[in-house]
Amino acid sequence: MIPSRPLFWHIEPVWLFYVMAATASAVFAYGTLRRLFVWAGGVRNGTPFFSRESMKRVFLDGILGRRMLKEDVAAGMMHLLIFWGFLGLFAGTLLLGIHDYLFRFLDGTVYLVYSIFLETAGMMLLTGLFWALVRRYVQRVPRLERRADDLIVPVWLVLVVLSGFLTEGVRLAIQQPSWEGWSFAGLRVAALFPSSGSLVSFYPVSWWLHAILSLAFIASIPYFKLFHILTAPVHLYVSPCRPVFIPADEKGPEHHYLFHDFIAFDACTRCGRCVEACPATGAGEPFSPRDFLRWARPSPSVFPLALSVPEGERDSCGDSLMWHCTTCGACLEVCPIYISTPDAVRRARAAAVEDGTQVPTLLVDTLEKLYKYNNPWEASKKNRNRWAREMGVTDFTKTKKADGICYFVGCTTSIETRAQGLARAFSRILGHAGIPFGTLGKKEPCCGDIAFRAGEDGLFEEQAEACLDLFSRYGVEEVVTSSPHCFHTFRNEYPAFCRLSGRPPTGISVFHYTQILERLVKTGAIRFKKPLGLTVTYHDPCYLGRHNGVFDAPREVIRSIPGVSLVEMLHHREKSLCCGGGGGRMWQEEFDSDPKMSEVRIREAAATSAQVVITACPLCLIMLEDARKTSGLEDSLRVMDLNEFVAMALDLADENKEEI
């Protein structure tokens, strides 16, 4: 007898199965379509649908689970067992369909291989599911939630697999085929049953049970987080094509979220990696990227039956949720499928800003100052270049021509007393190295970072235009910024803005000052002679490191100073913890928790027993300086900008230095 498996063996009536399968498919299709209609409402703006990175992500991060394994090997392995097991069984069922309806090939040796393949897949799935349940309910991994569907889904799948093995075992016990050894798992089940006539009547019971459980499972996919098995690969695919900037449209779409955001809302499995990474969550604020994604996920409106998002869940989180995010990007760094919560947050803010009624009061003040006075700090344009005037720094708007590199000082560095130390030190270093440079003086506008992060896209556009016009008027070719925020905005958002609003390319090279310092060290333009004898640690600003990949330039500069030993904090480089000042949070004290994000960070710095924590961003400098004082670390730890540290190592004393 040739090894094979009869289809619908002892099953009557077969049409009933087809009716059930059709019903399950219809329920599945309905649920999926509802979500697809939501996606269709998202802004697409001609985003391309293909990139090589898309394919790479689907293969490496989807099929091979790269990001999942990288962040958490146990979780990654567990997921791969379930995923590959599930995929194997799904492929097996497909093959069976082909075999039965198209051409027969599952006979003899092929069947035996097929059989052992299915056994393995089933066992992998079962192992993975038990592991998942153990992680969630026995080990109680902190980042995992224990909601109803977290339990129902895996238990249901366990029942599907067990009923499958039961059906197989009963069949083998009745048939007693000579090749049963190939079905290693089914055989063990079969051994539990004595071969008797009553088994034949039990077999259909077991078969129908398996059929009903399986079909119900398929039908429920779009209604639970299970939907990620379809949406996560789609999100991996579209994630590299997410547009940075979309011109504000006067008509405005119904939704402010992008197509990509809606897919992300459906693709999030609530694994909680972002919850562990988020600095706001870590400081005890009532926010996590995971909660935001759930809050933002819209109920489908095209069909009236809203089954997926229970009403009330949105309210409990509240509209204030979106204002907590510092847009530091730590969540994106750890998300297995590259969900960019900060970008979705930004879109939510854009909607809130346009409505205007739910914007936090302090942020309203800040945005109005930005609009009227081009800075978020004070209701005056007068003091912007005071420090530069006092130092006699060249003002390109006075010389009418940018001879040399344009130092874009930025609002905070220009105005805030502590941050001005950065500008003075940098100017001194450039002067010492003999590099010609100048500023845009009083005319320097805000780069638009704060407006952009706050979702005030119209203001961002105006400020971007003002900056670009100034650059071209004075023939600026190279720009160096104090702030990683200006650097990021010039480097990543201006090109997108120019492209999508029909302006010519920016035509400027943008540097962060750390890159210039590194160049000066490498070319020998500055040389350190005096050993400092200090242990220091370096705090990676989010917009320099994580968002722009500049990790090594500041470290190289620090290492080049003799007698300085650089120690790393627990969270460094890509894993750096936000100081709490980004995303407009610098001007929104009302959300501060106890401890503040900056205090969490300064404690980590203190734990390295370094004497100085060096940073490279005016916002980090202010936040950490304040945290040092409120955390009682005034005597043991100093906070310095890299420029100040370098100037100290070069003995370029600051006469104006106001150490407070």
Added chain:
Amino acid sequence: MDIVVCVKQVPEVAEAELEVAPDGSSIDTEDLVEDINEWDNYAVEEAIRLKEAHGGSVTVVTLGDEEAEDVLRRALAMGADAAVLIDEEGFEGSDAFGIAGGLYGVLKDMSCDLVLTGAQASDDGWGQVGLILAERLGLPFASLAVDIRIDGDTVFVNRELESNTQEKVALPLPALITIQTGINDPRYVSIMGIRKVRKIEIRETDREELGLSEKEVGFGGSGLASRTLSLPSAGAGAEILTGNLNEICEKTAQIIRERGGVA
């Protein structure tokens, strides 16, 4: 509920270093940023909220130069439906009566249920225009409103009085109410919001069209003239610390210590 809100564009002075102009009776506004008078902003917000709750329309009226169109656009972006700009030419030197006369010229031909104005303007600080306007329109009025509730043909107004007390008054509609700051949280007006109302036409009118003679408004119709303007001098008990930041901080700390502020 049709509401008219009278607004004014004023220079922002909260953090500005003010200088008296050479004529000695005005402020040098060269470097100052113009924006809607703070009280008026609350009035517009209140009008929009009443419209959102009771239906109807909101019309904003201002008297100013062409720059004043900005405050009208801003109000339109907040949700107002129509705007009227009275050209200030011919109104120079007006007192509160003259300004109210201009506004009366526009309002007398409009039918509305409620007129709102700010309790005062931050530049002149007369606090009279709304009340004179009410008199001329023959409307009952309430000033310094911190809460407004409409019930049928009656409007209930909470008025802010001294020492945190409030008086609740009832007025028959139509009525005029002057708005105190803090009555609400005015919404944010986005650039996009302002761009969206760019095409709404603003009705422009002037003194002649309103049938006002030179004797009624402007210098000719004014009962008072501004003579001199001066910045306050540091009085007794006030001490301005000088020096660089370190020295100022040092002195401040010393004073606090001396006066027993810290142990």
